[in-house]
Amino acid sequence: MSRVDDLLAAARARLHRLQADEVPAALERGAILVDIRPAAQRAAEGEFPRALLIERNVLEWRCDPTSDARLPEAVDDDVEWVVLCQQGYTSSLAAAALQDLGLHRATDVVGGYEALAALGLATPAR
Numbered sequence: 525m526s527r528v529d530d531l532l533a534a535a536r537a538r539l540h541r542l543q544a545d546e547v548p549a550a551l552e553r554g555a556i557l558v559d560i561r562p563a564a565q566r567a568a569e570g571e572f573p574r575a576l577l578i579e580r581n582v583l584e585w586r587c588d589p590t591s592d593a594r595l596p597e598a599v600d601d602d603v604e605w606v607v608l609c610q611q612g613y614t615s616s617l618a619a620a621a622l623q624d625l626g627l628h629r630a631t632d633v634v635g636g637y638e639a640l641a642a643l644g645l646a647t648p649a650r
Contacts, residue, residue: 531617532613532616532617534620535616535617535619535620536616536620538620538623539616539619539620539623539630539631539632540631541612541616541631541632541633541634542606542631542632542633542634543633543634543635543639544633544634544635544639544640544642544643544645545643547606547633547640547645548645550604550606551574553604554604555604555605555606556576556597556603556604556605556606557572557574557575557576557606557608557633558575558576558577558578558583558587558605558606558607558608559571559572559575559576559577559578559608559609559637560578560579560580560583560607560608560609560614560615560618561579561608561609561610561637562579562580563579565610566649567649568649569610569637569641569648569649570637570641570646570647570648570649571646571647572608572637572640572645572646572647573646573647575608576595576597578595580609580614580618583607583618583621583622584621584622584625586598587603587605587622587625587627587630588625588627589601589603601626601627601628602628602629603627603629604629604630604631605619605622605627605629605630605631606630606631606632606633607619607622607630607631607632607633608632608633608636608637608640609632609636609637610636610637610638611635611636611637611638612632612633612634612635612636612638612639613636615632615633615636616632618632619631619632
């Protein structure tokens with residue numbers, strides 16, 4: 525196994541990952557779904573209508589409640605951040621990084637955007 529595979533496995537071991545069909549209930553309880561895919565990928569593949577768009581390179585700064593660059597949603601360490609990427613790989617690493625910041629409820633979606641789209645929960649690109 526490669527080092528990055530080891531890193532991914534370690535990250536996922538710390539997460540309570542959500543299945544795509546669990547995302548609507550998470551949103552209803554107040555979780556914030558964060559789409560970290562680049563704009564070009566969202567344009568090509570489609571979007572999840574209720575997702576907050578934060579590209580990966582600024583995620584930690586926007587979600588950290590102690591950061592001057594935080595978003596209004598980053599009120600404290602108890603926010604449930606659900607990170608979304610295309611297939612659920614980068615999102616696992618990103619959610620683990622949020623946990624490293626003390627955001628203990630951060631997690632991601634198994635299968636990513638593709639899993640949401642397969643269930644008809646996403647808006648395909650036109």
